[in-house]
Amino acid sequence: MPELPEVEAAARRLRAAAVGRVIRAARTFHDAARRALPDRDAAQLAGRRVVGVRRLGKHQAIDLDDGSTLHAHFRMTGDWDVGRDDAPLPPHARVALSLDDGTRVALAGARVLDGVRGHAPGAAPEPRLGPDALDPARDGAALRAALRGRRAAVKPALLDQRVVAGGGNIYASEALWRAGIDPRTPAASLGPARVGRLADAVRAVLHDALDAPGRYQDGEALERLRVYDREGEPCVRCGAPVRRTVQAGRSTYYCARCQKR
Numbered sequence: 001m002p003e004l005p006e007v008e009a010a011a012r013r014l015r016a017a018a019v020g021r022v023i024r025a026a027r028t029f030h031d032a033a034r035r036a037l038p039d040r041d042a043a044q045l046a047g048r049r050v051v052g053v054r055r056l057g058k059h060q061a062i063d064l065d066d067g068s069t070l071h072a073h074f075r076m077t078g079d080w081d082v083g084r085d086d087a088p089l090p091p092h093a094r095v096a097l098s099l100d101d102g103t104r105v106a107l108a109g110a111r112v113l114d115g116v117r118g119h120a121p122g123a124a125p126e127p128r129l130g131p132d133a134l135d136p137a138r139d140g141a142a143l144r145a146a147l148r149g150r151r152a153a154v155k156p157a158l159l160d161q162r163v164v165a166g167g168g169n170i171y172a173s174e175a176l177w178r179a180g181i182d183p184r185t186p187a188a189s190l191g192p193a194r195v196g197r198l199a200d201a202v203r204a205v206l207h208d209a210l211d212a213p214g215r216y217q218d219g220e221a222l223e224r225l226r227v228y229d230r231e232g233e234p235c236v237r238c239g240a241p242v243r244r245t246v247q248a249g250r251s252t253y254y255c256a257r258c259q260k261r
Helices: 004-018 031-036 039-043 141-147 154-159 167-177 192-209 217-224
Strands: 024-028 050-056 057-064 069-073 079-084 093-099 102-108 115-119 243-247 252-254
Touching: 004 050, 004 057, 004 093, 004 102, 004 192, 024 039, 031 093, 031 115, 039 069, 093 192, 141 192, 154 167, 154 252, 167 252, 192 243
Parallel strands: none
Antiparallel strands: 024 093, 050 057, 057 069, 069 115, 079 102, 093 102, 243 252
């Protein structure tokens, strides 16, 4: 599933291609996409100028010149494909915007879960999110306040978008490894020093990923991961075998020796 670094990289590509451009036409290619963006709403996008692209956690908002907004969410497999309008559509295209300079941006995803939804002027598209994971204000004190009273283990807690907007399964495992915290530790039990290390680790692993854009399965992007998807391999810090467990239906990878409860 695309997480904050992948969504940010995609938003930057979209921003470079679309901001300042006028939408000539919008098309949808699947019933699920039409439910989110009906043909009537898609037709009304023609003539609208794109004035901004914002990332909201793992979501994106495309701001138009009349005050309306398109809310895009990649879900499991979505991504933006940027190309010429006369080129073949990418596989699994769900929504395509044709721009006035001949560029086409298409949201594509194999699982039909991603989509684009329109919001009228004055209707906020933002989902209920906590502070962004890259927000400098999301320091140890703020994170500890968000975790206070949570009985769940810290790893699932980090996946709650009301705690950390943009957090995801892969980088939560990486941040906990970097901070030396066992992912099974009850969230509310973490003291100020450990939460401070965790807040720093969350930002650090995300910044590292932004410096090496690309989906985590791809080439060098995979090499930046220290623990995720490395079950049985030696921990690069202490040499003990990396373990895997399942928390809230998601795989968690950790080192039982150097990540402490």
